[in-house]
Amino acid sequence: MENNFTRVKISDVAQKAGVSSGTVDRVIHNRGEVAIKTREKVLKIIREMNYEPDILASTLASKKNYRFASLIPEGDEANLFWKSPAEGLEQALNEIKHFGITIDQHFFPYFDRNAFRKELLTIAESKPSGVVIAPVFSEQTKEILPKFNQLGIPVVFLNTQIENQNNIAFVGQEPGRSGMVAAKLLNYGLVQNAEIFIINIISQLGGNSHILNREKGFRDYFALSHNPSHLKLKTININVQEPETLESVLTQNLGGTESGCRNKGIFVTNSKVFHIAQWLEKNNLSFIKLVGYDLLEQNQEYLKKGTIDFLISQQPREQGYKSIMTLFNHLLMKKQINKDQFLPIDIITKENIDFYINH
Numbered sequence: 330m331e332n333n334f335t336r337v338k339i340s341d342v343a344q345k346a347g348v349s350s351g352t353v354d355r356v357i358h359n360r361g362e363v364a365i366k367t368r369e370k371v372l373k374i375i376r377e378m379n380y381e382p383d384i385l386a387s388t389l390a391s392k393k394n395y396r397f398a399s400l401i402p403e404g405d406e407a408n409l410f411w412k413s414p415a416e417g418l419e420q421a422l423n424e425i426k427h428f429g430i431t432i433d434q435h436f437f438p439y440f441d442r443n444a445f446r447k448e449l450l451t452i453a454e455s456k457p458s459g460v461v462i463a464p465v466f467s468e469q470t471k472e473i474l475p476k477f478n479q480l481g482i483p484v485v486f487l488n489t490q491i492e493n494q495n496n497i498a499f500v501g502q503e504p505g506r507s508g509m510v511a512a513k514l515l516n517y518g519l520v521q522n523a524e525i526f527i528i529n530i531i532s533q534l535g536g537n538s539h540i541l542n543r544e545k546g547f548r549d550y551f552a553l554s555h556n557p558s559h560l561k562l563k564t565i566n567i568n569v570q571e572p573e574t575l576e577s578v579l580t581q582n583l584g585g586t587e588s589g590c591r592n593k594g595i596f597v598t599n600s601k602v603f604h605i606a607q608w609l610e611k612n613n614l615s616f617i618k619l620v621g622y623d624l625l626e627q628n629q630e631y632l633k634k635g636t637i638d639f640l641i642s643q644q645p646r647e648q649g650y651k652s653i654m655t656l657f658n659h660l661l662m663k664k665q666i667n668k669d670q671f672l673p674i675d676i677i678t679k680e681n682i683d684f685y686i687n688h
Contacts, residue, residue, distance in 0.1 A: 337380045346374050394429040397656055398457040400448050402439040409625050410600045410645055417649025425657050442466045449473045459483045459656035467491050483659055485652045489539045500652045502643045503671045504539045508546025510674050511620045514639045515594040518618040524561045525594045530601040540598045547596055579608050594618040603627035606636040624685060633679050642675040
């Protein structure tokens with residue numbers, strides 16, 4: 330492969346292929362009629378010369394602007410996780426805005442399915458070039474997504490995947506695998522006949538498919554890798570909008586003697602694990618093994634103190650960044666896009682947390 334320090338131009342490819350620059354342009358953009366043998370020859374030389382189109386020049390020449398849109402939950406005090414994807418969206422925009430790209434950011438209250446539906450319809454009516462959606466409400470997403478498909482608007486799902494939809498990509502963590510990782514982490518700290526609580530701190534109004542898939546992965550680990558008769562798994566669903574429920578449910582299930590709690594573990598399926606850590610600390614039960622998600626400031630505090638043993642990072646900022654860059658690569662760079670873009674499952678402890686929060 331040739332390794333040129335200067336950008337390879339269409340005219341360079343045309344000269345080597347023995348065709349006109351117009352023919353090379355038609356091959357690159359897949360338009361117009363080109364003989365099969367000629368097309369194959371041009372494509373072979375493009376690969377050999379490592380040709381990359383000058384997207385900026387092409388965009389400026391065409392005077393075409395691209396308007397993306399995004400729809401994610403509001404990153405308020407009750408849902409701090411969602412501040413990070415919004416920051417990732419902004420980071421991506423700052424890197425590509427000189428290509429004539431803008432982003433209309435839309436938000437909705439996390440538990441409000443009607444607001445989600447309304448904003449999604451507003452976006453569809455505005456006919457953007459591409460859309461990033463956090464599809465926390467699957468029914469409303471499935472209802473409205475065909476409108477984007479009919480208009481030829483590419484859609485990227487962020488954080489939550491809905492199977493068998495016509496989105497071009499999903500960017501986020503593979504929930505089943507992350508649940509398995511959490512199970513293995515807890516399994517190391519417990520002996521036989523342990524009692525493990527799977528705590529879903531959710532709203533009955535929310536879309537929770539990714540959380541349920543984490544729980545499934547967690548249970549699958551023990552079912553497939555260990556004899557489940559040697560431990561007890563119990564699921565507890567707590568409505569995040571009813572904090573008094575959390576107190577009473579935890580007291581009922583965990584409020585025993587210290588000796589009776591020594592062989593218990595807790596897996597919290599989302600970033601609200603700090604609620605459990607706070608209760609454990611208050612009741613002098615910080616020795617109970619606790620695993621949850623994400624580097625929220627509250628979670629960092631309890632991880633450093635050892636109340637939370639492990640956090641699994643979903644890399645929310647990277648989710649926002651990669652979602653916009655996926656649209657950019659699809660629409661402007663004309664690159665082939667991977668449908669499932671799973672992010673690494675990072676395990677964070679008090680010993681390595683500084684490497685994550687300082688970078």
